[in-house]
Amino acid sequence: MARPKILVFQHVPHEPLGTLDPLLKEAGFRIRYVNFGRDATQRPEVDKYAALIVLGGPMNADQIESYPNLAIELEIIQDAVLRDIPVLGICLGAQLLAKALGGSVARNPTREIGWSDVQLTNAGASDPVLSTFAACQRVFQWHEDGIGLPPDAIHLARSPRSEVQAFRHRDTAYGFQFHLEVSASLIERWLTVPDNRAVLNDEGHRVDPAAIRAQVHSHIDDLESQSRRTFSRWLEQFEFGKRRRTLPSR
Helix, strand or coil, X not given: CCCCEEEEEECCCXXXXXXXXXXXXXXXXXXXXXXXXXXXXXXXXXXXXXXXXXXXXXXXXXXXXXXXXXXXXXXXXXXHHHCCCCEEEECHHHHHHXXXXXXXXXXXXEEEEEEEEEXXXXXXXXXXXXXXXXXXXXEEEEEEEEEECCCCCEEEEECCCXXXXXXXXXXXXXXXXXXXXXXXXXXXXXXXXHHHHXXXXXXXXXXXXXXXXXXXXXXXXXXXXXXXXXHHHHHHCCCCCCCXXXXXXX
C-alpha cells in the first residue's frame, strides 16, 4: 500500500519543516515540497494529498503583485478547506490561511522576534491539538504582521503583541503564528541570513541577537519536546485519506 503524501508550500530555503520533518517521516508520510521561490507558477492539485502544510516566509500575505504565487496558494488553501483536507499554516502560512477563510492580515505596531510567551484561550485549553501547551507557553517568534480572526474560526492563543497567535477552523485547519518547528541550528540560520540581518539591523536595540542565542540553550529542549507533542497530536487528529468531500468537476 502506497504511503500517504503531504504537500508542503515553502517560500524561502531557510524556512523548512524543521523538527516537523522527522515526525512526518516517522508517521509514514511522503513529503512533497513546492518551492515557490524557485517557480512561482506551480499549481499542484491538492486533492492528491493527505494534508497541506504552508510554511513561513519574509513576504507579506498581501504582496501578491510581487509574489503572484500567494494568489495561487490562497486558491489551493480554499480548495483544501472545502475538501476537508487538513491544513496547517505556520507564520505566513497561518496568515494565508486566515485570508483564505475571510480573515485579515495587517502590520503589527512592533515586530515579534525571539523568545516570548503565548497564552491559551479557554478554547485553546480544551483544543485537541493545542491543549498540549501550558496555560502560558514559551515559544519562538519571527513575524511583523498580525491576524484578524476569520469568521467562524476558533481563537486558541494570544500574546501581548499579537491577539491571534493560533486559531482553528472546523476540525481540520490550524494556523500557528509562532514557530514550533525551529531547532537551535535553524534559529542560528535565521539570525544570519541576509534578509533577516536587514530586519535585525532595522530593529536596532529592540531585538538583541546575542540575547536570543543565549536563551536558545535554556529553551530549545523544552520547545522541541513541545513541538513533538503538539505536532503528534495534529497528526493523530485525522484519518488521512479517508475524509474527503467530493466536489463537482470544474
